[in-house]
Amino acid sequence: MPKHIGIVGCSAEGAALCYRTICAEGAQFLGPHGHPEISMHTPSLADYVACLDRGDLRGVGELMLDSANKLARAGADFLICPDNTIHQAFEHVAPHSPLPWLHIAEVVADEAARRGYRKVGVTGTRWLVDSEVYPEKLAARGIEAVRPGLQERAEIGRLIMDELVRGVLRTETTAYFQSVIAGLKAQGCEAVVLGCTEIPLIISDANSPLPTLDSTRLLARAALRLAVEPDK
Numbered sequence: 001m002p003k004h005i006g007i008v009g010c011s012a013e014g015a016a017l018c019y020r021t022i023c024a025e026g027a028q029f030l031g032p033h034g035h036p037e038i039s040m041h042t043p044s045l046a047d048y049v050a051c052l053d054r055g056d057l058r059g060v061g062e063l064m065l066d067s068a069n070k071l072a073r074a075g076a077d078f079l080i081c082p083d084n085t086i087h088q089a090f091e092h093v094a095p096h097s098p099l100p101w102l103h104i105a106e107v108v109a110d111e112a113a114r115r116g117y118r119k120v121g122v123t124g125t126r127w128l129v130d131s132e133v134y135p136e137k138l139a140a141r142g143i144e145a146v147r148p149g150l151q152e153r154a155e156i157g158r159l160i161m162d163e164l165v166r167g168v169l170r171t172e173t174t175a176y177f178q179s180v181i182a183g184l185k186a187q188g189c190e191a192v193v194l195g196c197t198e199i200p201l202i203i204s205d206a207n208s209p210l211p212t213l214d215s216t217r218l219l220a221r222a223a224l225r226l227a228v229e230p231d232k
Contacts, residue, residue, distance in 0.1 A: 002029075002036035003227040006076025006099065008067040009042030010083035011165040014197025014216055018082035021220035029228040036227035039074040041067040045165065048086060052127050061092030072098040080104070080223045082197045082216055085128040107222045108193055108215050109137040117191050119144045120213065121184030123177070124195030126157035134193060146189050152180050164198035174202045182209040 005022065009015035019040060026035025043063050051059035064086060068079055079101045081087065087104055094101065112120055122134045122145050130153065135145040148156065159173050177199065181192050189210060194200050197216040205212050 003077040004037040004039065004075050005223050005227050006068070006071030006074070006079045007038060007040035008064055008071065008079055008081040008083075009040050010048055010081065010086050011045055011198065012042070013165055013167055013201060014082045015040060015042060017197065017200065017216050018080070018220045021217050022224050025221065025224060026228075029224065036224065037075075039071055039076055041070045041074075043067065049161075052085065057089040058092050060086050061089035064089060064093045065096055068093070068097050068099060078102065078223075078226065080219055082219055084133065084195045084197065084215055085125045085131075087133050088127065088131050102219065102222055102226065103137075104215055104219045105133050105137040105195075107218050108195075108213050109134070109141050109143065111218050112138065112143055112191065112193075112213055113141040115191070115211075117143055119146060119189050121146045121148070121181065121187075121189040121192040121210065122195050123148065123156060123180065123192060123199060125160050126153050128195055129153045129156075134195060145193075146184055146187055148180050148184065152183070156180060160196050160198060164196070164201060169202055174207065177203050178207065178209060185209050 007015060007019060022038060023035045027033060047063055048060060071079060076099060079099050084104055090103060120143060122129055129147050138145045163173055184192055191211040191213055193213045194203055194215055200214045200216050203212060
């Protein structure tokens with residue numbers, strides 16, 4: 001039997017895309033209409049934002065652990081969180097978690113290394129891009145992380161929180177992201193991390209100036225592979 005996937009949700013659009021990807025791509029492993037059992041728990045996004053605004057990563061971690069414990073009681077075998085920003089709190093979560101996790105930045109960094117990239121741009125909320133979540137995981141694999149400029153980080157963060165997490169998708173916003181990615185390309189980046197799980201709603205390999213590392217779908221696919229692999 002496939003393993004039961006627990007999704008620790010944060011923002012609705014990213015969590016929904018991750019969930020849909022697992023369900024849609026499960027058939028390649030499990031036959032028509034097949035996918036692993038999935039449970040998801042999502043507290044109010046406002047609770048996470050309040051903690052992030054005051055720099056309370058322990059509070060973020062407690063929210064994640066509350067979801068983790070509920071998902072463990074629901075029968076999940078392992079956990080994923082389709083939200084890059086709150087992985088800043090992972091060091092508070094991992095020692096107390098009732099279940100193992102796939103870390104989204106490790107999944108993305110592994111894929112960047114597999115593709116042979118040595119320098120990649122990182123996009124996402126201001127909270128994420130200012131953090132060491134991606135630079136640390138990429139550096140461990142010999143990959144340099146490049147951040148957009150401070151004004152670009154602020155504007156991208158605003159667009160994510162005011163539009164993308166609310167399901168508002170505007171062509172002007174897509175064009176802005178494309179311009180930022182073009183700037184990262186000019187700095188020698190070979191690919192770009194879509195480090196907010198909503199960015200893939202507007203940016204993909206089809207319209208990006210750089211190859212994309214889609215954190216949402218990469219995490220979903222890693223979870224799917226783990227769920228269907230035989231126990232060792």
